Amino acid sequence: MRYGFWLPIFGGWLRNVENEHMPATFDYAKEVIQLGERLGYDTTLIAELYLNDIKGPESDSLEAWSTAAALAAVTEKIEIMAAVRPGFHNPAVTAKMAANIDHISNGRFTLNVVSAWWEEESKQYGGIFTEHDERYDRTSEFLDVIKGLWTEDVFSYKGKYYDIENAHLHPKPIQKPNPILYAGGESPRGKETIVSSCDAYVMHGGTVDEIELKINGMKSLREQAGKEPFKSFGMAAYVICRDTEEQVQLELKRITDVKESSAYAGYNDFINKSQLEQQVKLYDYSVSNRGLRPNLIGTPEQIANQIIAYEKVGLDLLLLQFSPQLEEMKVFAEKVMPLVESKRAQLI
Numbered sequence: 001m002r003y004g005f006w007l008p009i010f011g012g013w014l015r016n017v018e019n020e021h022m023p024a025t026f027d028y029a030k031e032v033i034q035l036g037e038r039l040g041y042d043t044t045l046i047a048e049l050y051l052n053d054i055k056g057p058e059s060d061s062l063e064a065w066s067t068a069a070a071l072a073a074v075t076e077k078i079e080i081m082a083a084v085r086p087g088f089h090n091p092a093v094t095a096k097m098a099a100n101i102d103h104i105s106n107g108r109f110t111l112n113v114v115s116a117w118w119e120e121e122s123k124q125y126g127g128i129f130t131e132h133d134e135r136y137d138r139t140s141e142f143l144d145v146i147k148g149l150w151t152e153d154v155f156s157y158k159g160k161y162y163d164i165e166n167a168h169l170h171p172k173p174i175q176k177p178n179p180i181l182y183a184g185g186e187s188p189r190g191k192e193t194i195v196s197s198c199d200a201y202v203m204h205g206g207t208v209d210e211i212e213l214k215i216n217g218m219k220s221l222r223e224q225a226g227k228e229p230f231k232s233f234g235m236a237a238y239v240i241c242r243d244t245e246e247q248v249q250l251e252l253k254r255i256t257d258v259k260e261s262s263a264y265a266g267y268n269d270f271i272n273k274s275q276l277e278q279q280v281k282l283y284d285y286s287v288s289n290r291g292l293r294p295n296l297i298g299t300p301e302q303i304a305n306q307i308i309a310y311e312k313v314g315l316d317l318l319l320l321q322f323s324p325q326l327e328e329m330k331v332f333a334e335k336v337m338p339l340v341e342s343k344r345a346q347l348i
Contacts, residue, residue, distance in 0.1 A: 115136055291321050
């Protein structure tokens with residue numbers, strides 16, 4: 001298992017807790033990623049939203065790509081995965097920026113391709129927001145363009161959405177043939193794009209059975225398409241690690257006490273503008289990215305056992321959320337990661 005964490009650029013992950021003591025500042029993001037690197041985490045995901053989906057649109061949030069470039073310069077080993085949404089970006093310029101950050105990081109920059117779901121944000125920031133399947137049509141062309149520019153000396157493209165003539169991109173990315181393209185999607189159209197154009201599949205939080213079904217389904221689709229296997233299968237998850245069951249339940253109750261607030265501004269768009277395989281309720285939405293469903297909640301022993309169960313069904317990357325981030329990611333690294341290693345060794 002590789003361990004990653006979401007960079008807390010929104011001030012936290014809990015829609016029902018006003019102050020998680022995780023300020024949406026570059027200084028805090030820098031402190032988190034440098035600690036994560038020292039603790040042995042493998043990757044960090046920097047989400048891209050111009051409005052704060054967690055604490056409410058009136059709250060602070062950091063911009064993903066400028067943050068990624070800055071953090072690439074102050075880290076040495078950790079993979080930096082930035083989300084990108086085609087409806088807000090020119091693909092040729094995106095390819096150039098990504099190649100540049102790949103050089104700043106010495107080959108540690110990857111992308112999480114997201115086709116977007118929040119219509120109100122698109123209105124406020126001038127993004128292109130269309131019907132669901134058309135968003136993936138655009139994404140497919142977007143990926144054609146950036147991969148073409150990364151791999152060809154002179155690149156031209158004429159599609160429905162993009163028209164590129166004799167474009168040059170130098171220097172090329174360090175990673176060959178391209179930085180890893182992660183993507184997640186649950187609709188048939190979304191999976192079609194991911195199977196044909198991306199390198200790794202990432203999922204919202206799900207139970208072991210749900211994740212096993214998704215992994216096997218995507219493996220089958222990839223094989224049917226005549227493509228090489230995905231490089232990775234990842235999943236978002238929120239961690240509550242405590243020494244006793246009583247402490248676990250107290251924390252779980254605290255963070256899922258659903259209140260009316262602007263933190264739920266994007267809820268209707270998320271459930272209505274996306275095509276989701278599992279029904280999402282306010283309880284699930286109280287923590288970002290369905291993070292409670294994996295049930296990485298309990299004592300270190302219980303969490304380690306659950307991680308081993310996910311490994312057995314083919315999951316190899318966890319994208320974790322913690323609150324408060326610095327304190328809880330340290331507990332996980334010191335108490336859970338070694339347990340997983342020892343349990344895995346016993347199984348061999």
